[in-house]
Amino acid sequence: MFETGKGVSLETSWVEQAAIAERATRQWLDDVVIGLNLCPFAKKEVVKQRVRFRMSDAASEDALLEALHDELQHLEEHPETETTLLIHPGILADFSDYNDFLDAADGLLVDMALDGVYQVASFHPDYQFAGTEPADPENYTNRSPFPILHLLREASVETAIDSYPDTDSIPDQNVELMNRMGTARLQALLAGCLKSAG
Numbered sequence: 001m002f003e004t005g006k007g008v009s010l011e012t013s014w015v016e017q018a019a020i021a022e023r024a025t026r027q028w029l030d031d032v033v034i035g036l037n038l039c040p041f042a043k044k045e046v047v048k049q050r051v052r053f054r055m056s057d058a059a060s061e062d063a064l065l066e067a068l069h070d071e072l073q074h075l076e077e078h079p080e081t082e083t084t085l086l087i088h089p090g091i092l093a094d095f096s097d098y099n100d101f102l103d104a105a106d107g108l109l110v111d112m113a114l115d116g117v118y119q120v121a122s123f124h125p126d127y128q129f130a131g132t133e134p135a136d137p138e139n140y141t142n143r144s145p146f147p148i149l150h151l152l153r154e155a156s157v158e159t160a161i162d163s164y165p166d167t168d169s170i171p172d173q174n175v176e177l178m179n180r181m182g183t184a185r186l187q188a189l190l191a192g193c194l195k196s197a198g
Helices: 014-034 042-047 061-077 095-111 137-142 154-163 167-181 183-197
Strands: 051-055 083-087 118-123 148-153
Touching: 014 042, 014 051, 014 083, 014 183, 042 051, 051 061, 061 083, 061 095, 061 118, 061 148, 095 118, 118 154, 137 167, 137 183, 148 154, 167 183
Parallel strands: 051 083
Antiparallel strands: 083 148, 118 148
């Protein structure tokens, strides 16, 4: 049994599950992250094919930590890969559990002596910022079709920030855009990524 980020069950093999989740995530990256310019730095890395999409079949937090460890090691050994999207559709569907897990992810960076070398950005189908309501449009800046741990190189983040005229304005601009678009339109956009993935 496979559950999408919004609880739609599909009787499929893991290979089919992974293909659906990866297609939906790629569509989300194209249509939402790049299409709405939520991250001005994403398109360049996608065009250069330096984004790694990694599916995890983890069914426990320990297994997901192991997958995260492996991906950090991969980035260490493959400098040509700029960033990894670690997609894990089988675990942490509840946002509260996912949010709690981020502390363990940060702890792994410390244990691997990679704190300050990499950072973990968070995306989830039910992402909710502190002080917001679940339906608030601004939450869609970090909503994705499936739970994702996004591994970023700190040096690259710093370079991007230095090269961009006003990075401090990006979050506010994104929130303003989400509010203009409204929850219904954003829900439809995210649902479209799932629908197009099959």
